[in-house]
Amino acid sequence: MRFFVPTDIYVEKDCVKNHAQNILAVGKRALIVTGRNSAAANGSLNDVTNILNADEIPYLIFSEVEENPSTDTVGKAAQTAREFKADFIIGIGGGSAIDAAKAVALLLVNPDVDADELHKAPSHPLDHAPVVAVPTTCGTGSEATPVSIITNHKINLKKSIPHIIFPVLALVDGKYLASAKKQLIVNTAVDALAHMVESILNVKSNLFNRMCPEYGLKLWGECKDALSAAQNATGNDAENAAPIDASLYEKLMLTSTIAGMSIAQTSTAVPHGMSYDLTLHAGVPHGPAVGYFLAAYVEVCAKFVPQDVEKILSLLGIENVDKFAEMLRKLIGTCTVTREMRDKFAAAMKTNRSKLDLVPGKITPEDIDYIYEKSLMVE
Ligand code: NAP
Ligand code: ZN
Numbered sequence: 017m018r019f020f021v022p023t024d025i026y027v028e029k030d031c032v033k034n035h036a037q038n039i040l041a042v043g044k045r046a047l048i049v050t051g052r053n054s055a056a057a058n059g060s061l062n063d064v065t066n067i068l069n070a071d072e073i074p075y076l077i078f079s080e081v082e083e084n085p086s087t088d089t090v091g092k093a094a095q096t097a098r099e100f101k102a103d104f105i106i107g108i109g110g111g112s113a114i115d116a117a118k119a120v121a122l123l124l125v126n127p128d129v130d131a132d133e134l135h136k137a138p139s140h141p142l143d144h145a146p147v148v149a150v151p152t153t154c155g156t157g158s159e160a161t162p163v164s165i166i167t168n169h170k171i172n173l174k175k176s177i178p179h180i181i182f183p184v185l186a187l188v189d190g191k192y193l194a195s196a197k198k199q200l201i202v203n204t205a206v207d208a209l210a211h212m213v214e215s216i217l218n219v220k221s222n223l224f225n226r227m228c229p230e231y232g233l234k235l236w237g238e239c240k241d242a243l244s245a246a247q248n249a250t251g252n253d254a255e256n257a258a259p260i261d262a263s264l265y266e267k268l269m270l271t272s273t274i275a276g277m278s279i280a281q282t283s284t285a286v287p288h289g290m291s292y293d294l295t296l297h298a299g300v301p302h303g304p305a306v307g308y309f310l311a312a313y314v315e316v317c318a319k320f321v322p323q324d325v326e327k328i329l330s331l332l333g334i335e336n337v338d339k340f341a342e343m344l345r346k347l348i349g350t351c352t353v354t355r356e357m358r359d360k361f362a363a364a365m366k367t368n369r370s371k372l373d374l375v376p377g378k379i380t381p382e383d384i385d386y387i388y389e390k391s392l393m394v395e
Contacts, residue, residue, distance in 0.1 A: 017223070017224035017225070018281075019224055019225055019281060020280070021160055021182065021277050021280050022182050023149075023160055023182050023185065024038065025159070025160060025186045025188065025273060026186070027189075027266075027270050027273055028188075029190070029191060029266065030189065031187045032060070032067065032150060032189060033063060035185075036070070039067055039068075039106070039185065039187075040071050040073065042104045042148055042185060043102075043103040043104030043145075043146060044073065044074075044103055044104075045074050045075070045101055045104070046068060046075040046102060046104055046106050047076055047093070047096065047100060047102035047105050047106070047120065048061070048065070048076070048078065048105075048108060049078050049081060049093055049105055049106065049108070049109075049113055049116050049117040049120055050077065050079045050107075050108045050109050050113050051079065051083075051109045051110065051113050052081075054109055054110070054152060054196075055113070055152065057195050058192045058193075058196070059192065059195075060109075060152050060192045061077070061108055063150075064106055064108060074100075075106075076097075076100045078096050078120075080093070081093070081112055082112065083110075083112050083301070084112060084167050084174060084295055084296075084302070085113075085116040085119070085166055086167050086168070087131040087132050087134055087169075087170075088131065088169070089116060090116050090119040090123060090134070091123065091131030091132070093116065094119075094120045094123035094131065097120055097123075097145075098124060098127065102145070104121075104145055104146045104147070105117045105118075105121045105145055105146070105147050106147075106148045106149075107147060107148070107150070107158075107183070108150040108152065109151075109152050109153075110151070110155070110156065110204070111153065111155060111156025111165070111207075114147075114149045114158040115158055115164040115166065117147050118147055118164035118179075118181035118183070119131075119134060119164045119166050119181075121144040121146070121181060122134075122142060122144040122145075122164075122181055124144070125142075125143050125144060125145050126143070126144075129142070132168060134177045135166070135168060135173060135175055135177055136178075137178045138178070138179070141179075142179060144179070146184045146185075147181065147184060149183040150187050151273070152192040152193070153193075153200065153201075153204040154190075154193060154201060154204050154205055154265075154268040154271070155203070155205060155206075155207035155208050155272055156204070156208075156302070157208060157211060157273055157275045157276015157277065159183055159186035159188060159273060159276060160182075160183075160280055161182070161276045161279055162181055162182045163176045163181075163283075164176065164177050165177075172296060172297075173296075174292040174293075174295060174296045175292060186273070188269050188273050189269070190265030190267070190268065190269040191265065193265040193269065194262060194265065198260055201243070201246075201260055201268065202246065202247060202260075202303075203301050203302075203303030203307075203348065205243055205268055205271075205272070205347075206306070206307040206310075206348055207272075207275075207303035207306055208232070208268075208271055208272040208275040208276075209236050209307075209310070210284070210288065210303075210306040210307060210310050211275035211276065211278055211279045212228075212229035212232045212236065212275045212278050213229075213233075213287075213310060213328055214279070214285040214286070214313075215228070215275075215278035215279050216229050216230075216324055216328055217285060217317040217324060217376060218282045218285050218375075219374050220283065220374065221282055221324075221376070225278070228274050228275075228277045228278040229274075230331060232274035234331045234332075235271040236271050236332060237331055237333040237334075239267055239268055239271070240333070242261055242264055246260045247346055282374070283374065284371075285371055285374045286365075286371050286372065286374070286379070287307075287309040289365060289368050289371030290306075290309045290365055290388075291308075291309065293360075293361045293364065293365075294308070294351070294353075294361070297357060298351075303348070304348040304349075304351070307344050307347070307348045308348065308350070308391045309387055309391045311337060311340050311341035311344055311391075312341075312386065312390035312391050313387055314328070314340060315337050315341075315390070316375075316383045317375070317376065317377065320375070320378075324376070325337070350393055351391070351392050351393065352392070352394065353392050353393075354394065355394040358388050358392050361388065362384055362388045365384050366381050366384055
């Protein structure tokens with residue numbers, strides 16, 4: 017059994033400021049990679065630049081990362097990094113900015129690799145520049161995973177790239193959630209939940225690596241009523257829903273990082289495999305795209321590993337799979353696609369061996385159809 021997360025991780029209030037020396041030790045010229053607005057708005061960018069300014073470390077900000085970052089964007093950022101002669105990358109934001117930072121770090125030191133070739137398996141492991149990650153959503157855990165999920169619009173593909181890129185340093189501070197809308201917190205918390213569930217309902221799950229998802233699910237269970245209450249307040253009108261108690265921000269962020277550490281050992285499974293088409297072709301944000309499939313996946317896995325499903329539900333403090341499905345519906349609603357889309361997604365999933373082979377039992381094509389039917393409404 018092995019447990020491997022080589023990232024130096026700090027989870028605490030003001031940790032960017034508290035661990036300035038750790039950032040400064042990583043490199044001498046930084047490209048900071050962010051989304052368009054949030055890093056500037058929530059104070060995370062300012063916290064990082066204050067430290068670089070105080071030590072006169074040159075930096076350039078690339079603030080063009082879109083949700084579900086594309087090969088075009090990471091290619092452009094890598095070119096910017098090369099021209100600036102950056103020697104390290106700081107990714108600040110949600111999973112999109114951090115995943116983009118990882119891909120940029122790889123492209124920076126491999127100028128022969130075209131961004132559009134990022135999904136091709138290399139003949140040998142490639143180096144990458146060091147990455148510092150400052151997450152500002154409570155979902156992907158990308159700060160603690162080796163994964164970078166990039167979209168190539170030219171070939172209609174959203175997928176993780178086959179390169180191992182752990183950040184060297186992760187600075188995790190719940191205060192950055194203060195500027196997030198409730199639905200963003202809820203959506204990303206559902207992603208973290210899926211990471212832990214898919215890590216346990218997974219052939220790579222073992223006694224050793226379960227310490228992360230089992231503890232994380234307990235923490236998630238402690239937040240679930242607050243997350244649901246935020247949605248309940250105005251009948252799922254998230255914009256006006258009750259705020260999530262600020263005292264939970266730190267716990268939600270910690271849970272998300274633990275969930276990242278979980279999938280760093282096992283990788284994600286079927287619900288994530290199913291989510292990518294929904295995001296790519298129907299524009300559904302990552303958390304709900306995964307969450308729609310989660311309850312039906314748990315139900316199917318209950319045939320193979322009933323004691324694991326029982327354990328997950330008991331850690332969350334939920335009675336049964338139906339109540340689990342009901343909670344998810346309350347949090348993220350439902351999703352409607354055309355019948356043609358659903359059939360196309362299901363057909364593609366039936367050949368996705370990289371995810372199907374992770375199921376802890378013999379999942380059948382009928383099981384896959386069942387998950388799609390149960391999870392997506394058709395118009
Ligand atoms: P995201 O796509 O990074 O961000 C979603 C939105 O939230 C953006 O508009 C962003 O604005 C905004 N935002 C971020 N932090 C905010 C804050 N503190 N306050 C207000 N707004 C904020 O969302 P995500 O769910 O974190 O990341 C999803 C991506 O990560 C997907 O591509 C998914 O496939 C990937 N993922 C990666 C891993 C992994 O292990 N690497 C695991 C799961 C998922 P700006 O654009 O202005 O920043
Ligand atoms: Zn995810």
